Amino acid sequence: MLLERPAPAAERPLRAATLPDPEPAPGEVVIAVSACAVCRTDLQLCEGDLAARRLPIIPGHQAVGRVRAVGEGVTGWGIGDRAGVAWLGGTDGTCQYCRSGRENLCDNARFTGWDRDGGFAELIAARADFALALPERFPDRAAAPLLCGGIIGYRALRLSGIAPGGRLGLFGFGASALIAIQVARHWGCEVYVVTRSEEERRRALNLGAAWAGGLDERVPVPLDAAVTFAPVGSVVVAALRSLAPGGTVAVNAIHLDRMPEFPYELLWRERVIRSVANFTRADARELLDLAVAIPIQTAVDPFPLEEANEALRRLAEGRVAGAAVLET
Ligand SMILES: [Zn+2]
Numbered sequence: 654m655l656l657e658r659p660a661p662a663a664e665r666p667l668r669a670a671t672l673p674d675p676e677p678a679p680g681e682v683v684i685a686v687s688a689c690a691v692c693r694t695d696l697q698l699c700e701g702d703l704a705a706r707r708l709p710i711i712p713g714h715q716a717v718g719r720v721r722a723v724g725e726g727v728t729g730w731g732i733g734d735r736a737g738v739a740w741l742g743g744t745d746g747t748c749q750y751c752r753s754g755r756e757n758l759c760d761n762a763r764f765t766g767w768d769r770d771g772g773f774a775e776l777i778a779a780r781a782d783f784a785l786a787l788p789e790r791f792p793d794r795a796a797a798p799l800l801c802g803g804i805i806g807y808r809a810l811r812l813s814g815i816a817p818g819g820r821l822g823l824f825g826f827g828a829s830a831l832i833a834i835q836v837a838r839h840w841g842c843e844v845y846v847v848t849r850s851e852e853e854r855r856r857a858l859n860l861g862a863a864w865a866g867g868l869d870e871r872v873p874v875p876l877d878a879a880v881t882f883a884p885v886g887s888v889v890v891a892a893l894r895s896l897a898p899g900g901t902v903a904v905n906a907i908h909l910d911r912m913p914e915f916p917y918e919l920l921w922r923e924r925v926i927r928s929v930a931n932f933t934r935a936d937a938r939e940l941l942d943l944a945v946a947i948p949i950q951t952a953v954d955p956f957p958l959e960e961a962n963e964a965l966r967r968l969a970e971g972r973v974a975g976a977a978v979l980e981t
């Protein structure tokens with residue numbers, strides 16, 4: 654499913670196309686994709702909110718499948734192995750960030766479905782050293798949503814500084830928050846969920862939230878940390894308003910509509926706002942280990958690959974229960 658020109662989801666920006674099969678370059682594997690989850694970032698790219706880096710491009714960065722071909726020099730992967738391909742598609746390994754455990758900030762990072770063709774396809778080529786081994790207990794369709802929503806949600810939790818047993822706010826409750834709440838509950842945190850959707854509030858309470866309310870309601874306790882998932886700056890300010898002194902809001906969004914002005918007293922007393930950019934392979938391994946230990950349940954809304962436009966449209970309209978997953 655190819656993106657040639659961004660357009661509103663209702664105008665079906667993706668086109669089914671037949672392309673030559675990708676060949677693995679040295680250091681790469683080619684994977685036959687069976688499932689690829691759809692992330693809000695895919696929607697933002699397809700609609701043009703996130704500027705395309707390359708057109709045409711195949712979006713999708715939560716792909717699961719089996720290795721079909723192995724390029725020269727690849728070690729650790731064989732034909733038929735199950736593998737996942739996520740957002741971080743490659744780094745230079747040499748810049749100051751890569752050398753200090755922060756490959757998520759690499760100056761020359763390449764992203765799946767943005768710089769490189771992604772997983773809304775039957776085949777995907779990926780750097781072997783960035784492909785992820787997946788725990789067997791998750792079938793393909795259940796593993797796919799872990800690969801962005803799960804991993805980046807986990808990084809956001811870490812960067813929020815939430816300690817075991819602490820009071821955590823989750824602002825927005827889509828696919829990523831559905832996984833984050835399970836990790837936070839596993840850590841014994843009290844979780845407060847703010848979302849305008851009544852159905853999502855119900856889901857949050859079912860997953861062990863201590864409280865769930867709308868954006869116009871006040872969180873009943875001061876929060877030690879918060880993560881925002883909605884791509885809306887006013888939600889970041891709402892989260893900041895709910896924080897105890899010294900608390901952090903981690904903003905889990907590659908694109909925000911804008912950052913509104915707010916009174917300095919909301920930030921005063923060492924409150925912090927920080928963005929969360931991408932992930933490291935260490936984050937991925939940690940989240941996948943946790944997914945097995947908890948075990949994380951992923952809620953999946955499956956679509957055939959050729960109905961990718963429909964999945965985008967439903968995501969845009971907020972009508973996806975859990976994570977949309979395209980299946981070949
Ligand atoms: Zn994503």
Ligand SMILES: [Zn+2]
Nearest residue numbers: 746748751759
């Ligand atoms: Zn680097």
